[in-house]
Amino acid sequence: MLLTRLLLLVTAVPLALCIGCSKKQAATDKLAGRAADCNVLLNTMDTTRADHLGCYGHPGNLTPVLDNLARTGVRFSNAFTHAPITLTAHASLMTGTLPPEHGVRDNTRFALGPELPTLAEIFNQHGYRTGAFVACAILQARYGLNRGFENYRDDIPVSPSGEILRSHSAHSMSNQALAWLEEVRDQRFFCWVHYFDPHDPYTPPAEYAARAGGPYAGEVAFMDANIGRLIDWLQINNLRERTLVIAVADHGEGLGDHGYDLHTLLLNVEMMQVPLIMSLPGRLPQNVVCSDLVGISDIMPTLLELAGWPVPQTVSGVSVLPALAGRPPAPRAIYGETEYPFYSFGWSALYSITTPQWVYIRAPRNELYDRKxxxxxxxxxxxxRPAVVAELESELQVLERAAQRRSGVSVKPDSAQERALRSLGYVGDTPRPSSTAPALKNPRDMIAIERDYRTAQEMAPHAPAEAIKLLEPAAEQSPESFAILHLLGNCYGLANRLDESQLLLTQALQLYPESNQAALDLVLTLASRGRYAHGIELCHQVLEREPNHGQAEQM
Incomplete structure (x- = not known):
């Protein structure tokens, strides 16, 4: 129980959630202040597995830019995200806190509240120009990560025909960033560029897919090339040696490991371990591999100490500067979670703790893996190993009790944003299920159901009958899932099976009476059946909740 005692000792101080060197120790480190007055280029790589970078062991030459970045800097071989969820992970990165502390526990449902200072706010307060360029709707300004950025590009891409696209390409993202960098080249800048290409569906340019040997690897290679365009710009403008370049993924991707293709449902290594590289030639060590356990919440305190600035007391992440100075690693435990299964389908959330030896996942059937x-x-x-499970469960509870918990701000996407989110495969309007419901289902047992739901979501507009074949057994196995019942009810309506549409949409509304979208979908079904009185009543209910709801007013 040595780690427990260490955790209890450090968590008596409000800052501690990941255990490591204290801020006072890091502040006296010889590397503190090394990046004073340097620029920062932060590249976040969505859905990027560490093992698809050459510097992390991939045998192909997929990522020459990132591999060279590692040679000119520090590569962290044991870096982990805190959640396999884009918005949640980025909130941790930008605030130096864990998900229970910032409260943004899932995509689309929560925004970052005003209590926590962000990296951009601090750099802006120190006179830096601040620009952000995000590739998809999940990170739009409405979710709170825009605070401190004077320029925050978050438009939803639209095709010439008016079709909402899933995201901007890596080429587009680098173009946007380069245009802004040209404007601020003579000033200090903090620039964040978000690349979404490795997120499904994988559609890289054909030459990259061919060279990489597959679509996912091709997306990683295409992203790498476009990150290279930014680094080339720094070199051409003689800014490379005074620009700290960081490349980090928000989470990984399943790619079939543990029977799962994507990332939000599970907490296994392919989702949670991420590439993390920091490079500042002449000021940080070069061609160094740091094997200490690191969480992405550690990036904020590390950057602030490199800049020579104080770390806010709200930050629970730990600076990695002591590790870079060669100090022995302190005992650490990295927290992880996914509440996506709970919010999206009413299944059990998962929580994890990673130590140098073990990964423990709290689930309806607990999981324990020997990392070595x-x-x-x-x-x-x-x-x-029941004794190890009991000890790690105790450690996880220590982390949870130590968290300075905050609630995220509840948000609901508008119709355009919801279409954009659905184009990315994300569940839209769903309720908060009861956490006291008995025997919430294990997400590991529901992988096939989630896959069928996502497939049906894509098929519904043009092949509702085929989507119904997938959704009917899913609804039988998961009748607690509003999202499944809602989609099945809509598919019945599209297939002109109006009795069944009314029944399923009514059941969905019983699970989530406040869902405006489900209510209006039911209005359409009722109108098709000539039952206008109930439909008018539902429209009035929607307008009471949202007085300016355009669709309800038109009905």
Whole structure:
């Protein structure tokens, strides 16, 4: 229980959630202040597995730019996200806090509140020009990450025909960033560029897919090339040696490991371990691999100490500067979670703790993996090691109790934003299920159901009958899932099976009476059946909740 005692000792101080060197120790480190007056180029790489970078062991030459960045800087071989969810992970990165502390526990439902200072706000307060360029609707300004950025480009891309596209390409993102960098080249800047290309569906340019040997790898290679355009610009303008360049993923991707293709449902290594590289030639060590455990919430305090500025007391992340100075690693535990299964489908949330030896995942069936003997997490040894499970459960509870919990600001996307989010495969308007419901389902058992739901979501507009074939068994197996019942009810309506549409949409509304979209979908079904009185009543209810709801007013 040594780690427990260390955790209790440090968490008596409000800052501690990930255990490591204290801020006082880091502040006296010889690297503190090394990046004073330097620019910062922060590249966040959505859905990028560490093992698809050459510097992390991929055998192909997919990522020559990132590999060279590692040679000119520090590569962190044991870096982890705190959630396999884009908005949640970026909120941790930008505030130096864990999900329970910033309260943004899932995409689309929450915004960052005003209590926590962000990296951009601090750089802006120190006279830096601040620009952000985000590739998709998930990180739009309405979710709160725009605070401190004087320029925040978050438009939803639209095709010439008016079709809402899933995201901007890496080429477009680098173009946007380069245009702004030209404007601020003679001033200090903090520039954040978000690349979304490795997120599904994988559609890289054909030459990249061919060279990389597959679509996902092709997306990673295409992103790498466009990050290279920014670094080339720094070199051409003699800014490279005074610009700290960071490349980090928000989370990884399943790609079939553990039977799962995507990322939001599980907490295994392919989702949680991320590439993290920092490079500042002449000021930071070069061609160094740091094997200490690191969380993405550690990036904020590290940057602030490199700049020579104080770290806000709200920050629970730990600076990595002591590790870069060669100090022995302190005992650490990295927190992880996914509440996506809970919010989107009414299934159990998952929580994890990663130590140098173990990964423990709290689930309806607990999971335990030996990181040293089983790095790919192929064998769950929870049943064989009950004492280790009990100890790590205790450590996880210590982390949870120490968290300075905050609630995110509840948000609802407008119709354009909801269409954009659905184009990315995300569940839209869903309720908060009851956390006291008995026996919430294990997300690991529901992988096929989620896959069928996503497939049906894509098929529904043009092949509702085929979507129904997938959704009917899904609804039988998961009748607590509003999202599944709602989509099935709409598919019945599209297939002109109006009795069944009314029944399923009514059941969905019973699960989530405040859903405006489900109510209006039911209005359309009722109108098709000539039942106008109930439809008018539902429209009035929507307008009471949202007086300027355009669709309800038109009905």
């Amino acid at each position: 003997a089983d790095p790919r997490q192929t064998s769950n040894v929870a049943a064989a």
